[in-house]
Amino acid sequence: MLEGFLGTGIFNSDGETWKLHRSMARPFFDRERVVNQSHFERHTGRLKSLLGVLSDKDDSSFDIQDLFSRYTLDFTMAFLFGLDSRTMVPPHSITKESEKLMFAFDTLRKAASTRIRIGSNWPLFELFSDRMKDSRRTVDAYIMPIVNEAIERNQSIAQGDDDATRTFLEYLVTVSNDPKLIRDTLVSFLLAGRDTSASLLTFTIYVLALYPDTYDQLSKEINSIVNDDRPCTFEEIKSMRYLITS
Structure with missing residues (x-):
């Protein structure tokens, strides 16, 4: 159902294949890397x-979900590939490749959601055309040259680069040289x-708009701990009791 999008990645596999993906990725996400805010x-x-x-x-009304989708794509691309997709900069500065990737990824996600809603009969609705085929080709045209x-x-990466500065892709190629396996993982x-992060951020804004008292209390706590323009640290976030329990 989702192989045209995710291949045999961790969200579309089970058993030994799932264990393989988990064992590949887990060592990269150590505590030091997770709490490091610099890539954001x-x-x-x-x-x-x-x-x-x-x-x-x-007219101060705008689509916050689209903005969060661009934000999360940019920092995820930087974290995974070390690339700047620049989807939040002025339109003339966005590369055509980034535009195509963003559109293709959204198309794949929507096609996947449709197949899931339809269930096991989804092939009947795609007898004459695979809704994922063209977008899958676009995503692979962007990702596979980078992987290869x-x-x-x-x-040279293994010999010269500091492990702490590696991207996820640079780490993956040290544990596997299978392009498809790496592609599916990425x-x-x-x-x-x-998508998951953008949905979370969007829903958080929606809920805070429904409960302004909660927003005021959160704002008060955050400003009392981080009262300047610098990014907050992981330890400071842990100390925000109201934020954690909300």
Whole structure:
């Protein structure tokens, strides 16, 4: 059902294949890397600037879900590939490749949701055309050259680069040289990092709009701990009791 999108990645496999994907990815996500906020800072700064510009317009209504989808795509691409997809910068600065990737990924996600809703009879609705085929080709045209290049230069990465600065892709090519396995792993994490995070952020804003008293209390707590323009640390987030229990 979802193989045209996720291949045999961790979200579309079970048994030994699922264990393989989990065992490959788990060592990369150690505590030091998870609590490191540096890979978010540039993209968070762009998000804040863009929110300021949009809020200052006479018609201050805008699609926050689209904005969060761009934000999460940018920092997920940076974390996974070390690339800047630049989807939050002015339109003339966005590369055509990034635009195509964003559109293709959304198309795949929607096609996957449709197949899941239909259930096991989904092939009957795609007898004459595979809804995922063209978008899968677009995603692979973007990702596979990057994967193959990383595999080719793996030897120099392994010898010269600090493990703490590696991207997820640079780590993966040290544990496997199978392009399809690496591709499926990356697409699965791209889905989790982009779509799941964007949905969470969007729903959080929606709920806070419904409960302004909760928003005020959260704002008060956050400002009391981080009262300047710097990014908050992981330890500071842990100390925000109201945030954690909300």
